[in-house]
Amino acid sequence: MSHLEPPSLAKKSRRPLQHYYRAAVIIAVCGMFSYGGYSMFHLYQNAKISQIKAQKLSAQALALSASLSEETAMNQDLNQALADKNKSLVALNQRIDDMETVLGIEPADDSQTITQRVDTAAINSAVRATLFQLIPNGAPTPNVQLTSGFGTRIHPITKKRKRHDGLDFAAKIGTPIYAPADAVIERARNSNYGYGNQLTLNHTMGFTSTYSHMSKFKVKQGEFVKKGQLIGWTGNSGLSTGPHLHYEIRFLGKPLNPRPFVKWNIENFDSLFKQEKNVQWASLLNTINSMVAMQVQLTGDEHHDLGITTVNHTQSTTNQDDF
Template structure:
């Protein structure tokens, strides 16, 4: 008996055309959606990358600026460190110089709380005190580089042959040798004479000191004239009672003759020696007076509120006599 194929209807083997169109539309929309989402995502990533790049550029610029600033500050710090090292070196040198000055001036070691400014003020005042004393009180030889032939004290007079007190020093100076003022003074007397001390000058210094110059040939100054230390006042000679050309030099304090030799030898290197050798002057009182004068001048020229806190020039106690 013959085999019969089952019959199939067309609608059961092929989907309908509307359904195919629907699937196709869904697929197209899905693809478009994916493409749109992908494009948006890529655009968003691009924007973020762009912003990140801009931020990175800004950070890089800031980093460069900070690096340059750091380099500049490092250079400045190096310069400051070098300047500080130089200042420290200068301070050490200054301290050493002040120490040397204090040693030369005989200033006692400074207190721990004393500043450099106070130490400098102290040294300045001591230096000024010494300069003032050397300016006002006779010191050095009135005829430099001339031999001393007769000293201070009792001797046999070369003419009368009798023992007599010699109240000065004799310098064997040739006629016409210049004579200079050993300190500031006023010419108290310029006396011309052919007897005794011959032509004689009397200089009135400060603080009670007087000096005289005898047997001169002529005067350079006149009575009442003010002269400065080192100023030419006359020339040596052989006038009056004299065995030969020389200068007779005397120093008196309140009218009392002093040995001029310590005054002739007095200088900055042996500043305290005169105070120890010459006991007829109340050096402590004199130095206190000069110290006060100089300290006031320093204070007036400096800060009026500045406390000096100083210890000034050393001095000896006054003689009980």
């Protein structure tokens, strides 16, 4: 007969195995929970880090967007400023063109900069202003009628044919007389004969002007006067048939017809050079041009061109009507 193990012993032998299985299962479950918890914690940490990074990126994106908006606004302002500058440049070019036309300057070539064109126009303007300041121009007694011109005539007193070297203005006694250009008083002579009380003004570049039959002087010999300054008053002194001013202009002692000088102004600038042939205007203009260009050079850019032709005195000009 076979030997059988008692039931109680079999039950006792199975209990340790069940304990082992339970422990293993518990351990496995705990391990799985622990691993799962660790994994979840790790995922949470990663999610948190990703969220922080996303917030930083969002903040950077906002900053970049704000910077881009600011740069866009700046670009718009710069484009508007550039458009305004271009508009001003076009207007400036037009004004320079107009100025060159008025001054009789040859049209500028493409090689000339705006600065050079402005300098040329400035020199031309300065040359003209200088000429009007230094050379007699305009009437010494404004708004007074001219009664006798330059040339040969019958003398109103001697009744003999005689050369008349000036102009006579029918001015009442006490009419103001003004210097037609800067000058120094060369002579102030009182006399009851001939030309009577007479002033002689020594201008620059060889020009002089004389005022006769005056009643009173405002200046004295050796005094410097400016254009437009009061120098005396008209009268009826000396050999005269009535109150008037006898006005003469001379160049190197030679009498010139004062009429073109009296009518000379900015609007008919070239007319004097055509009508008066006894003055070497080209040489005089070159001298004045050099003086003015040097002044512009000293007060501005050191690269100014001193060889600029400032006056085109060969340009045709409509002759002005005589008095």
